Amino acid sequence: MPGHNDGQVERIRTDLPPAAHGSINGMKVLMGIVLLLIAIAAISGVAVALSSGQPGVAFIIGLVTVAFFSRVGC
Numbered sequence: 001m002p003g004h005n006d007g008q009v010e011r012i013r014t015d016l017p018p019a020a021h022g023s024i025n026g027m028k029v030l031m032g033i034v035l036l037l038i039a040i041a042a043i044s045g046v047a048v049a050l051s052s053g054q055p056g057v058a059f060i061i062g063l064v065t066v067a068f069f070s071r072v073g074c
Helices: 026-051 055-073
Strands: none
Touching (some): 026 055
């Protein structure tokens, strides 16, 4: 009774899966860092505008930031 492979030797796969060597993309990491810096700048801009007594400017900065990130996210 030969077995389930009819006498053939099972081959061992030595190649890597498709995403093993390219799962971290440098461009996506860079874009993520840029988006994080934009978010930090927007939050600090709103905080500075509010602390200096300009709620209208803070509202405009917040509105533009929300519009930007909603466009990036969708």
